[in-house]
Amino acid sequence: MTLDFTPILPFMIVAGAALALLVLDLFWPVRLKWLTPLLAAASLLAALVVELGQANYLRAGLSNMVIIDNFSVFANAIFICSGIAAIALAYDYIQRTGINHGEYYVLMLFSISGMLLMSTAADLIIVFLALELLSVPLYVLTGFARPRLDSEEAALKYFLLGAFSSGVLLYGIALLYGATSYTSLHGILSAVSRGTADMPLVVVGAAFLLVGVAFKGGVVPFHMWAPDVYQGAPTSVTGFMSVGAKAAGFVALLRIFVVAFPPVAVELTSVMNFLASLTMLIGNIAAIGQRNIKRMLAYSGIAQAGYMLMAFVPFGNKAIINDSVASMIFYLAVYAIASFGAWAVVVAVEQAEGRGLDIDDYAGLGRRYPLLGVAMLIFMLSFIGLPPTLGFWGKFYLFRSVIEGNYIVLALVGMLASLISAYYYLRVVVMMFLHDGANITVRRNWLLSGLVGVSALAVLLLGLMPGPLFQMAADALLRL
Amino acid sequence: MVNEFLPIGVLIILAVALAIVVPTLGYLFGPRRYVPAKSRPYESGMTPFGPGTRRVSVRYYMIAVLFILFDVEVVFFLPWAVVFKELGVPALIEMGLFALVVVVGLVYAWKKGALEWE
Numbered sequence: 001m002t003l004d005f006t007p008i009l010p011f012m013i014v015a016g017a018a019l020a021l022l023v024l025d026l027f028w029p030v031r032l033k034w035l036t037p038l039l040a041a042a043s044l045l046a047a048l049v050v051e052l053g054q055a056n057y058l059r060a061g062l063s064n065m066v067i068i069d070n071f072s073v074f075a076n077a078i079f080i081c082s083g084i085a086a087i088a089l090a091y092d093y094i095q096r097t098g099i100n101h102g103e104y105y106v107l108m109l110f111s112i113s114g115m116l117l118m119s120t121a122a123d124l125i126i127v128f129l130a131l132e133l134l135s136v137p138l139y140v141l142t143g144f145a146r147p148r149l150d151s152e153e154a155a156l157k158y159f160l161l162g163a164f165s166s167g168v169l170l171y172g173i174a175l176l177y178g179a180t181s182y183t184s185l186h187g188i189l190s191a192v193s194r195g196t197a198d199m200p201l202v203v204v205g206a207a208f209l210l211v212g213v214a215f216k217g218g219v220v221p222f223h224m225w226a227p228d229v230y231q232g233a234p235t236s237v238t239g240f241m242s243v244g245a246k247a248a249g250f251v252a253l254l255r256i257f258v259v260a261f262p263p264v265a266v267e268l269t270s271v272m273n274f275l276a277s278l279t280m281l282i283g284n285i286a287a288i289g290q291r292n293i294k295r296m297l298a299y300s301g302i303a304q305a306g307y308m309l310m311a312f313v314p315f316g317n318k319a320i321i322n323d324s325v326a327s328m329i330f331y332l333a334v335y336a337i338a339s340f341g342a343w344a345v346v347v348a349v350e351q352a353e354g355r356g357l358d359i360d361d362y363a364g365l366g367r368r369y370p371l372l373g374v375a376m377l378i379f380m381l382s383f384i385g386l387p388p389t390l391g392f393w394g395k396f397y398l399f400r401s402v403i404e405g406n407y408i409v410l411a412l413v414g415m416l417a418s419l420i421s422a423y424y425y426l427r428v429v430v431m432m433f434l435h436d437g438a439n440i441t442v443r444r445n446w447l448l449s450g451l452v453g454v455s456a457l458a459v460l461l462l463g464l465m466p467g468p469l470f471q472m473a474a475d476a477l478l479r480l
Numbered sequence: 481m482v483n484e485f486l487p488i489g490v491l492i493i494l495a496v497a498l499a500i501v502v503p504t505l506g507y508l509f510g511p512r513r514y515v516p517a518k519s520r521p522y523e524s525g526m527t528p529f530g531p532g533t534r535r536v537s538v539r540y541y542m543i544a545v546l547f548i549l550f551d552v553e554v555v556f557f558l559p560w561a562v563v564f565k566e567l568g569v570p571a572l573i574e575m576g577l578f579a580l581v582v583v584v585g586l587v588y589a590w591k592k593g594a595l596e597w598e
Binding site: 003022023026027 | 580
């Protein structure tokens with residue numbers, strides 16, 4: 001047994017920084033409090049550099065519990081960048097809402113370290129560990145605006161449902177262990193292909209895993225927590241959660257199912273097909289009726305999860321799985337960029353005591369703040385998937401891989417759902433430009449403006465030349 | 481398969497039987513003397529005072545949480561100690577990392593005043 005932490009070095013950096021900041025933040029005086037977010041961002045940047053240095057570096061580590069491949073590098077780059085964006089989102093917001101405690105950044109770092117571990121997990125034990133490590137800090141962050149009641153309520157709901165879904169996931173792992181006597185993804189695969197596994201149990205275990213992970217990703221019918229939790233949580237946490245937790249759920253789903261479960265694809269493909277259709281339709285239809293922008297974006301996030309799940313349906317088809325994985329994680333990156341932009345706008349518009357969160361409050365904002373309005377237009381167009389934004393290419397590759405897999409009906413449902421979504425996404429923009437409204441003053445802060453600007457530019461410029469980013473996603477192969 | 485679990489089955493049956501037989505014996509042969517002290521609520525042997533529905537401070541729960549934390553830590557230490565010689569120095573370092581994480585938690589809780597009673 002040797003100790004070699006290099007495969008999980010980015011994880012060690014982020015988790016170590018979280019531990020150090022937890023203690024440091026207690027001891028340094030109030031006038032040095034600004035150091036905490038700065039050091040948190042610095043540690044994330046360091047982790048990003050190390051992570052990118054691990055590109056094209058295929059290896060397993062820690063007694064084959066973790067595995068490094070380009071897939072994990074790409075996914076971890078998304079997680080780390082979303083962490084940096086989340087710090088920019090939170091810096092001003094938690095100061096003006098009076099919840100400026102250093103623990104905010106520490107909990108966020110812990111959550112990100114869980115995500116970093118998740119994408120490298122080659123063993124179901126690590127998957128479970130990573131899932132808990134990323135979830136538990138999110139439960140606390142959701143309730144961070146204590147004693148605000150809706151924040152506490154959201155935290156409790158999230159905690160109870162999250163604990164329940166973790167239980168389901170653990171039950172699935174136990175069943176798989178019982179059926180194959182392995183917890184490692186490769187062990188399960190080899191036991192199944194040797195024929196020594198108890199197949200009905202493997203299918204049930206895989207289905208339980210699917211449920212547990214689908215909960216994290218907000219897939220219908222395991223989505224009911226999302227709108228309430230997104231609405232109750234501090235907006236900066238919601239932005240982080242809607243990208244980070246969702247992405248982590250899908251990354252885990254990809255890794256587990258593509259590596260270990262192609263043999264049970266026959267049984268599970270129709271289930272996935274059904275879940276994807278249901279998620280796209282219910283997410284988009286429910287979003288239409290929302291008056292609150294946080295709830296609307298929550299349902300929009302559910303619908304986006306449906307699109308991502310759509311590319312995942314042919315996971316047992318060896319011929320096109322690489323295309324599917326590439327289009328799915330490309331879409332994750334696309335969703336992350338546009339999502340952080342949109343949440344930054346929401347944070348900037350939000351007023352004291354939770355006012356300014358209704359879609360009606362956005363009336364007239366586009367005329368008084370043209371740049372903000374145009375940025376929101378870009379994000380919404382990207383969510384719908386219209387050219388020339390990045391969202392178009394995201395959907396383009398998704399639908400292409402679905403059609404390659406011969407799921408024409410599913411692709412048609414996806415198109416229909418996208419059409420429905422245009423209504424509620426554009427309603428925000430119409431409200432901003434074509435209506436007169438009360439005089440809401442938008443918060444001006446260079447971090448928020450920077451986040452909105454960078455996201456909007458990224459969505460536009462990468463939309464004009466999506467090639468390099470897609471190439472990176474296409475190179476992000478899972479090591480099987 | 482059956483033989484492996486037979487002792488456990490016998491144990492369960494014995495436990496249930498004992499739980500039924502012993503109180504029944506006491507009920508049949510025990511003397512019954514009613515005194516007022518016997519019908520009072522039991523409060524750890526003290527004379528009960530105050531209403532039974534009064535509010536109780538939940539301050540103790542913080543201590544309980546910390547106790548559970550270190551209790552679980554010890555559970556992890558025990559199997560490690562048993563195979564310590566085979567695993568050697570790497571396991572020592574890993575256990576040190578684990579202990580470090582828990583100690584950071586303790587420092588945090590201490591500094592935040594979770595151990596102060598008032």
